[in-house]
Amino acid sequence: MDDKKRVLSGIQPTGIFTIGNYFGAIKNWVSMQEKYSCNYMIADMHSITVKQDPNILKKNVLSSLALSLACGIDINKSNIFIQSHISEHAELCWVLSSFSQFGELSRMTQFKDKSENNKENINAALFTYPVLQTADILLYNADLVPVGADQKQHIELSRNIAIRFNGIYGDVFTIPEPFMNIGQAKIMSLSDPSKKMSKSDKNQNGFIGILEEKDSIIKKVKKSVTDSEGIVYFGAEKDGINNLIDIYSCIIGKTREDIKQEFEGKGYGDFKLKVGEVLADYLEPIRIKYNILIADIGYLEECYKKGGLNARDIASKTLKKVYDKIGFIDK
Ligand code: TRP
Numbered sequence: 641m642d643d644k645k646r647v648l649s650g651i652q653p654t655g656i657f658t659i660g661n662y663f664g665a666i667k668n669w670v671s672m673q674e675k676y677s678c679n680y681m682i683a684d685m686h687s688i689t690v691k692q693d694p695n696i697l698k699k700n701v702l703s704s705l706a707l708s709l710a711c712g713i714d715i716n717k718s719n720i721f722i723q724s725h726i727s728e729h730a731e732l733c734w735v736l737s738s739f740s741q742f743g744e745l746s747r748m749t750q751f752k753d754k755s756e757n758n759k760e761n762i763n764a765a766l767f768t769y770p771v772l773q774t775a776d777i778l779l780y781n782a783d784l785v786p787v788g789a790d791q792k793q794h795i796e797l798s799r800n801i802a803i804r805f806n807g808i809y810g811d812v813f814t815i816p817e818p819f820m821n822i823g824q825a826k827i828m829s830l831s832d833p834s835k836k837m838s839k840s841d842k843n844q845n846g847f848i849g850i851l852e853e854k855d856s857i858i859k860k861v862k863k864s865v866t867d868s869e870g871i872v873y874f875g876a877e878k879d880g881i882n883n884l885i886d887i888y889s890c891i892i893g894k895t896r897e898d899i900k901q902e903f904e905g906k907g908y909g910d911f912k913l914k915v916g917e918v919l920a921d922y923l924e925p926i927r928i929k930y931n932i933l934i935a936d937i938g939y940l941e942e943c944y945k946k947g948g949l950n951a952r953d954i955a956s957k958t959l960k961k962v963y964d965k966i967g968f969i970d971k
Pocket of ligand 1 (some may be wrong): 649651713772773
């Protein structure tokens with residue numbers, strides 16, 4: 641039995657990821673594989689809380705898997721699987737629903753935002769979504785949950801539910817902690833750098849997809865909104881330049897101070913071109929790998945089946961323990 645800490649995280653299969661998803665989440669997933677025992681999940685059950693076209697959902701699950709592998713998730717180090725393949729997620733979610741309070745779920749800011757933007761379909765699952773997320777995490781006894789800042793409140797809720805349950809039934813669940821890398825970049829929109837980069841941005845110039853071609857990347861960085869000072873450094877009221885500095889720093893590993901020095905005496909034109917070029921070069925091998933993977937459905941199937949088998953092994957043990965504790969009779 642290994643004593644590595646356990647990790648669980650999930651990503652929703654909603655189309656192609658942006659460099660914001662990559663630098664904010666996937667890159668962390670990849671680096672955590674070396675040190676931890678990792679379980680990564682394509683959260684298809686979460687994604688149906690908003691309307692989905694069945695054919696597009698199928699395509700998106702496979703492309704999210706291919707993208708995760710292209711970015712460096714290694715099936716020999718981590719379990720990567722499709723959430724709906726492990727029925728324990730839905731089963732534990734039901735149990736935990738009885739230990740989740742209406743009031744606490746009502747306070748989730750993501751629920752408030754999503755129901756505000758989705759007035760014609762405020763369904764029950766949109767409301768209980770964080771309970772399913774809690775089941776995802778607790779099934780795998782996860783110590784650490786790598787997430788972006790927007791998910792912190794959900795992880796806090798998961799901790800509370802786990803503590804509450806353990807308080808009644810003893811030490812059943814590991815209490816999870818959110819994991820955010822120090823200096824983990826929050827990549828902002830290129831067209832409005834006060835907002836987070838989002839693939840649902842109506843302005844195509846606001847985001848860069850991981851699979852974009854060099855010309856398009858360079859064009860978008862060039863067009864990105866900046867201030868008019870013309871000096872490259874990380875500072876107040878320089879959201880656009882700060883964002884480009886962070887992107888550049890994520891890729892080449894230099895500090896903000898080093899980057900300031902590198903571009904001393906140079907203008908935004910030079911800086912933007914350099915950022916665009918290193919970004920395009922960085923993403924090119926991912927795109928090449930993705931194109932090979934997405935054409936090989938047989939291999940993708942092998943990957944999710946392997947991950948699913950290992951995941952079910954862990955999840956079924958936890959669920960059995962829970963059923964036993966709450967007094968369900970053995971089959
Ligand atoms: N809710 C997460 C998001 O929208 C995705 C997710 C589902 C997740 N289950 C999870 C993240 C469990 C961490 C742990 O980004």
